[in-house]
Amino acid sequence: MKKKTLQRNFKVIANNKVKDNYFKLVLAAAGISSMARPGQFVMIETSSTAFAPLLRRPMSIHSAQKGRIEILYETVGEGSRILTQKRPGEHLNLIGPLGNGFEIADPGDRNSILVAGGMGVAPLLFLAEKLVEHKSKNARVRIRVFIGAKTAGHLLCEKEFKSLGCDVKIATDDGTKGFKGWVTELLEETLSGIATAMPRIYTCGPMSMLESIAGLASEYGMAAYGSFEAHMACGIGACMGCVIRTQDEKRKERNDFVYRRVCKEGPVFQLNQVIWGEE
Amino acid sequence: MKPNLSISIGKLKLKNPVLVASGTFGYGEEFEDFINLKELGAIVTKTITLKPRQGNFPPRTCETPAGMLNSIGLENPGLDVFIKEKVPYLARIGVPLIVSIASEYDPGEFLSVSRRLDKIRAVCAIELNISCPNLKNKKLIAQDPAATYRLVSKVRRVTGKALITKLSPNVTCITDIASAAEKAGSDALSLINTLGGMSIDTRARKPKLASICGGLSGPSIRPVALKMVWEVYQKTELPIIGMGGIIDTPSALEFFIAGASAVAVGTANFVNPGIVPEIIRGLKEYCRGHKINSIKELTGSLRCQD
Numbered sequence: 001m002k003k004k005t006l007q008r009n010f011k012v013i014a015n016n017k018v019k020d021n022y023f024k025l026v027l028a029a030a031g032i033s034s035m036a037r038p039g040q041f042v043m044i045e046t047s048s049t050a051f052a053p054l055l056r057r058p059m060s061i062h063s064a065q066k067g068r069i070e071i072l073y074e075t076v077g078e079g080s081r082i083l084t085q086k087r088p089g090e091h092l093n094l095i096g097p098l099g100n101g102f103e104i105a106d107p108g109d110r111n112s113i114l115v116a117g118g119m120g121v122a123p124l125l126f127l128a129e130k131l132v133e134h135k136s137k138n139a140r141v142r143i144r145v146f147i148g149a150k151t152a153g154h155l156l157c158e159k160e161f162k163s164l165g166c167d168v169k170i171a172t173d174d175g176t177k178g179f180k181g182w183v184t185e186l187l188e189e190t191l192s193g194i195a196t197a198m199p200r201i202y203t204c205g206p207m208s209m210l211e212s213i214a215g216l217a218s219e220y221g222m223a224a225y226g227s228f229e230a231h232m233a234c235g236i237g238a239c240m241g242c243v244i245r246t247q248d249e250k251r252k253e254r255n256d257f258v259y260r261r262v263c264k265e266g267p268v269f270q271l272n273q274v275i276w277g278e279e
Numbered sequence: 280m281k282p283n284l285s286i287s288i289g290k291l292k293l294k295n296p297v298l299v300a301s302g303t304f305g306y307g308e309e310f311e312d313f314i315n316l317k318e319l320g321a322i323v324t325k326t327i328t329l330k331p332r333q334g335n336f337p338p339r340t341c342e343t344p345a346g347m348l349n350s351i352g353l354e355n356p357g358l359d360v361f362i363k364e365k366v367p368y369l370a371r372i373g374v375p376l377i378v379s380i381a382s383e384y385d386p387g388e389f390l391s392v393s394r395r396l397d398k399i400r401a402v403c404a405i406e407l408n409i410s411c412p413n414l415k416n417k418k419l420i421a422q423d424p425a426a427t428y429r430l431v432s433k434v435r436r437v438t439g440k441a442l443i444t445k446l447s448p449n450v451t452c453i454t455d456i457a458s459a460a461e462k463a464g465s466d467a468l469s470l471i472n473t474l475g476g477m478s479i480d481t482r483a484r485k486p487k488l489a490s491i492c493g494g495l496s497g498p499s500i501r502p503v504a505l506k507m508v509w510e511v512y513q514k515t516e517l518p519i520i521g522m523g524g525i526i527d528t529p530s531a532l533e534f535f536i537a538g539a540s541a542v543a544v545g546t547a548n549f550v551n552p553g554i555v556p557e558i559i560r561g562l563k564e565y566c567r568g569h570k571i572n573s574i575k576e577l578t579g580s581l582r583c584q585d
């Protein structure tokens with residue numbers, strides 16, 4: 001039986017600061033690279049021997065090419081800070097690829113819209129790479145990318161998306177670059193201007209952003225897929241810790257729902273399947 | 280020299296004494312890419328209840344120093360789906376299958392579930408989870424010797440399978456509960472379940488778990504678990520399945536030396552899904568190195584100064 005997920009040590013090729021608190025890790029991970037789909041993630045062991053921190057950290061696959069994978073990450077706490085200390089030649093223990101990933105629509109004549117909030121650019125760049133592969137087979141495909149960031153200083157991947165040939169639009173909370181305001185406002189402007197060809201929306205970012213995109217998608221009758229985050233203990237579907245509330249297809253009562261695991265049935269969910277709550 | 284790792288728990292024979300702890304190994308399938316499941320001493324399933332349970336609101340886990348809290352709330356598909364969809368896979372693995380069961384309000388459900396499991400050949404033993412801290416009913420059966428006695432003796436009457444009672448560390452006197460389970464006819468004891476705990480996000484002044492409190496597991500609880508295993512070992516004759524913070528071979532060895540006949544690995548499966556086979560190999564090496572013919576010699580072999 002062929003393995004769908006690997007657990008192994010992989011060699012660090014590079015681990016450099018992109019800007020401020022953002023780093024890019026490149027690993028020689030042929031097994032993961034060849035299997036990975038955009039939207040999938042890996043669980044990285046950040047401790048070495050002392051089991052501190054204890055749990056692995058989930059990180060999206062940012063790019064997978066030529067036997068390598070890339071991880072774009074922000075230093076948030078202990079685990080991500082330890083990660084910044086890994087030098088080329090050292091090894092990291094990874095489990096991956098994990099999760100379902102984005103389902104790429106037929107390489108047919110669809111247009112795609114990618115909406116990234118903050119670190120949400122991480123899985124979406126990999127998705128754009130794959131969409132572009134389809135694009136070369138079908139010139140009519142157009143990829144629009146919307147990136148939202150707190151400030152110009154927090155903006156990531158603009159260049160990378162542009163060099164793939166995507167149309168990139170930017171929104172910052174403080175207006176230091178591009179549109180001043182929420183990326184969803186910018187998105188709505190564009191959606192109301194698109195008359196034909198229903199594009200698919202792919203998105204990743206904060207919960208509040210995903211929720212407003214779910215609203216916009218249903219208003220404009222578009223299919224939208226978002227990648228979700230949850231606290232994960234195992235990342236492999238064993239602990240039942242990472243659930244979100246989703247629609248129950250077999251529901252009997254109005255308020256029925258089912259919990260689905262972000263690490264296994266997700267992290268990508270169709271946004272109209274998700275039940276948005278206060279948490 | 281080839282050390283003998285086999286042990287027995289009641290009439291249950293295990294080729295090696297390393298199990299996986301309930302709730303940390305799903306239903307086995309989740310680990311098939313990482314280890315050869317045939318190597319396990321036994322598989323203990325996530326706790327099953329008569330009816331499906333949705334479990335608690337998320338967030339359900341958070342990390343703590345050398346450990347984690349969980350408040351899953353026994354999410355499981357219920358007995359029928361378990362039998363139909365999970366047992367066939369588990370049976371094919373060919374490793375003894377121990378099914379953990381629970382009930383939130385009605386102890387009668389333990390009996391109906393046990394009766395059904397008693398008829399399934401692939402099920403080798405039943406573990407009574409009377410110690411889950413993540414239920415609305417905050418008073419646990421495992422916190423009351425009389426209630427423990429009542430429940431275990433009732434289940435004893437409806438099943439001939441090996442019966443394991445899982446104890447809670449959240450008690451004033453663990454040996455009272457252990458003795459009650461022994462008198463009632465339990466074949467073995469599992470200890471410990473998680474320790475009650477909580478953690479707070481100080482910026483938001485909110486609990487990190489939606490359920491506010493949860494169960495602590497991982498290396499941080501190991502000293503507590505070891506002490507309880509040691510105490511219970513001295514007080515009862517029953518074989519003990521020791522668990523709580525086992526993460527490598529030395530920590531597994533501690534439990535044997537304190538009095539466990541077998542060990543179960545829980546949270547460490549999340550950290551390293553390949554850990555159980557590593558520990559089995561490590562135990563073999565230790566036995567070889569210390570000229571121990573059978574792992575049974577290690578149980579309770581603590582050398583105290585006198």
Ligand SMILES: Cc1cc2nc3c(=O)[nH]c(=O)nc-3n(C[C@H](O)[C@H](O)[C@H](O)COP(=O)(O)OP(=O)(O)OC[C@H]3O[C@@H](n4cnc5c(N)ncnc54)[C@H](O)[C@@H]3O)c2cc1C
Pocket residue numbers: 041053055056057058059060061071072073074075076077078079080081119122123228229230231232267341342
């Ligand atoms: C599917 C998925 C993909 C992700 N992809 C990326 C990515 O590509 N780049 C990136 O920078 N970050 C990503 N994250 C978030 C990343 O996992 C957290 O930032 C990281 O775990 C923080 O660890 P820490 O030790 O630095 O922080 P701490 O705050 O010290 O971590 C404490 C605990 O909380 C957990 N935690 C903290 N923040 C998050 C979060 N946002 N989501 C889930 N768990 C969290 C940690 O895993 C750890 O168990 C992703 C999360 C998920 C679920």
Ligand SMILES: Cc1cc2nc3c(=O)[nH]c(=O)nc-3n(C[C@H](O)[C@H](O)[C@H](O)COP(=O)(O)O)c2cc1C
Pocket residue numbers: 233239241300301302303325326349351353379408411445471472473495496497498500522523524525543544545546547
């Ligand atoms: C996420 C999680 C879920 C658990 N679910 C169960 C359960 O369903 N039934 C049970 O008896 N114990 C459950 N436990 C407790 C473990 O089986 C074990 O007793 C405890 O975690 C201590 O061992 P450890 O420190 O090795 O994890 C769970 C533990 C964790 C971490």
Ligand code: FES
Pocket residue numbers: 231232233234235236237238239240241242243261262263264
């Ligand atoms: S993180 Fe354990 S089930 Fe998803």
